[in-house]
Amino acid sequence: MPMKYDVVIVGSGPAGQIAAETILSKSSMSVLIIDANPEDYEKPCGGGIPNDCLKEFPFLKRIVRHKTNEIVARYKDTDRPFPIEINMVPRMSMRKLLFRRLRSLDTPDLALGYMFNTRVTKVKRKEHMVILNDKFEVEYKWLIGADGVNSVVGKSIGFKIQKVPIIVAHAKVEPAIHKNTRCVIEFIEDFRGYWWVFPKGCHSNIGLGGDVKGRILKQMFDERVKEHAKLGPFEEIYRSAHLIPSAYNTEQKPYQIDDGHILLCGDAASFINSMTGEGIYYALVGGREAAQVILGERLLSEYPSFHEYLTRIQSLKNDLDKQSIKDAFDRIFCDERTSRDMVDFLFSHSIPKPKALSDDEKKAIYSKL
Amino acid sequence: MGRKLTITEQMLANESNSSPPTPDTKFIAWKKQKAKEMFEKMCIRINQRIDVKKFRKRYNIIEDRTLEFYIKGMEDVDTGFVFKDGRVRTIKKIADKPTVVFKCSEDVFLRMATKEITLAQAYFWGWIDVIGENALRDYEIFNEMFNEYGSEIFE
Numbered sequence: 270m271p272m273k274y275d276v277v278i279v280g281s282g283p284a285g286q287i288a289a290e291t292i293l294s295k296s297s298m299s300v301l302i303i304d305a306n307p308e309d310y311e312k313p314c315g316g317g318i319p320n321d322c323l324k325e326f327p328f329l330k331r332i333v334r335h336k337t338n339e340i341v342a343r344y345k346d347t348d349r350p351f352p353i354e355i356n357m358v359p360r361m362s363m364r365k366l367l368f369r370r371l372r373s374l375d376t377p378d379l380a381l382g383y384m385f386n387t388r389v390t391k392v393k394r395k396e397h398m399v400i401l402n403d404k405f406e407v408e409y410k411w412l413i414g415a416d417g418v419n420s421v422v423g424k425s426i427g428f429k430i431q432k433v434p435i436i437v438a439h440a441k442v443e444p445a446i447h448k449n450t451r452c453v454i455e456f457i458e459d460f461r462g463y464w465w466v467f468p469k470g471c472h473s474n475i476g477l478g479g480d481v482k483g484r485i486l487k488q489m490f491d492e493r494v495k496e497h498a499k500l501g502p503f504e505e506i507y508r509s510a511h512l513i514p515s516a517y518n519t520e521q522k523p524y525q526i527d528d529g530h531i532l533l534c535g536d537a538a539s540f541i542n543s544m545t546g547e548g549i550y551y552a553l554v555g556g557r558e559a560a561q562v563i564l565g566e567r568l569l570s571e572y573p574s575f576h577e578y579l580t581r582i583q584s585l586k587n588d589l590d591k592q593s594i595k596d597a598f599d600r601i602f603c604d605e606r607t608s609r610d611m612v613d614f615l616f617s618h619s620i621p622k623p624k625a626l627s628d629d630e631k632k633a634i635y636s637k638l
Numbered sequence: 639m640g641r642k643l644t645i646t647e648q649m650l651a652n653e654s655n656s657s658p659p660t661p662d663t664k665f666i667a668w669k670k671q672k673a674k675e676m677f678e679k680m681c682i683r684i685n686q687r688i689d690v691k692k693f694r695k696r697y698n699i700i701e702d703r704t705l706e707f708y709i710k711g712m713e714d715v716d717t718g719f720v721f722k723d724g725r726v727r728t729i730k731k732i733a734d735k736p737t738v739v740f741k742c743s744e745d746v747f748l749r750m751a752t753k754e755i756t757l758a759q760a761y762f763w764g765w766i767d768v769i770g771e772n773a774l775r776d777y778e779i780f781n782e783m784f785n786e787y788g789s790e791i792f793e
């Protein structure tokens with residue numbers, strides 16, 4: 270007999286965890302979380318979250334280890350600083366915090382199950398069933414796929430994801446060289462991606478991600494690190510590589526309801542700002558909204574709420590991709606006001622709705638013209 | 639021989655020939671006249687205050703550019719601009735293919751005119767359609783124009 274759960278969540282990253290928390294805190298549904306990785310798995314990423322994310326999820330404030338107040342966009346010798354606060358959060362601390370919050374909801378009446386180091390090998394949509402490690406069957410009413418870019422759940426509904434490799438390292442660096450108050454994002458000629466340095470207080474998170482093969486990215490990363498080490502004391506203490514989505518899938522819906530009751534979120538749904546690479550905010554909001562759909566609090570047509578925003582970002586990215594990096598940089602950053610508007614937009618997470626002016630308002634404006 | 643009528647005047651004359659003016663048609667004609675005046679004043683001010691030659695150099699604009707605002711409901715207002723020989727002027731109709739056309743609603747245009755939003759914001763939010771060569775550097779020209787004009791009127 271297969272195990273039965275109301276909701277099976279594949280993947281225990283931020284999207285999966287927040288989805289589970291939302292469902293468990295508002296209903297008596299049973300939830301099973303399955304993850305191919307161990308509980309203490311740390312996903313490599315920049316670990317920078319914007320203020321909007323803290324507003325939506327204030328409990329994250331307690332794990333902010335460091336704050337920067339400026340992002341510098343760099344191309345060759347040109348630096349463009351933007352006053353944007355970024356909160357540095359260790360991914361492991363976030364993972365532990367989200368698990369603590371989940372476990373705090375667990376009572377004898379509450380059915381919450383975890384299965385780590387367990388791989389979903391198949392999804393049988395029509396039977397509403399997942400197969401674990403090619404052996405065990407688990408039946409679900411709802412299935413949430415939060416299992417990353419290589420999502421098995423996503424594949425089962427034919428969801429396509431464009432991916433790029435990233436390499437992330439933690440390094441002890443000379444604080445005087447790497448100002449502790451600013452994040453640097455550096456664009457490289459003929460490379461669709463960027464190199465970043467995010468200061469985290471006691472160390473820096475450095476990384477490189479972009480549209481090349483992993484082997485070439487590693488070579489580029491090694492060269493960059495060598496250049497960096499020339500600037501002063503530098504000690505790499507950790508390095509890891511990973512795939513992330515490179516584009517928001519504007520064509521396909523991140524769900525299928527008819528014969529599967531399946532919702533995707535996080536990287537599995539390609540919820541990413543394709544210009545900045547920011548994904549944590551969308552993972553958290555997307556996870557919460559997927560749960561809201563299951564709870565009947567949100568219409569499926571309104572999932573995800575940031576669809577219009579990410580679609581717009583993707584459209585801007587597609588326009589920029591037609592130009593060389595130099596042209597793109599010149600065009601965006603030639604003018605301070607325009608580039609500031611763009612950076613503000615890239616971190617705004619939403620598009621304001623145009624408010625229609627009344628005839629009286631129009632009259633008042635035209636009278637002054 | 640009388641003076642040649644402007645497009646707006648022709649339009650007004652046509653309107654008055656075809657149907658008696660109503661409060662709506664009067665309001666529309668008045669709005670168009672005000673918008674036309676605004677664009678003309680914007681050009682005068684920017685020519686007085688900004689050296690377009692230097693401006694072009696600053697933003698690496700090599701060629702002369704023809705930029706057009708296409709405001710829905712105001713198609714017959716002179717909303718084209720030519721940047722040529724270091725001067726800006728409005729033009730009634732763009733004969734050749736303009737370098738770029740910014741298509742927007744009247745509401746969006748007024749929000750830009752009052753400096754509530756910038757052209758760049760309107761573009762990033764998808765509130766305007768950009769047809770042609772979308773060089774973000776052009777936006778600065780319009781920002782300057784709206785700023786020069788808007789600063790005096792709305793601040």
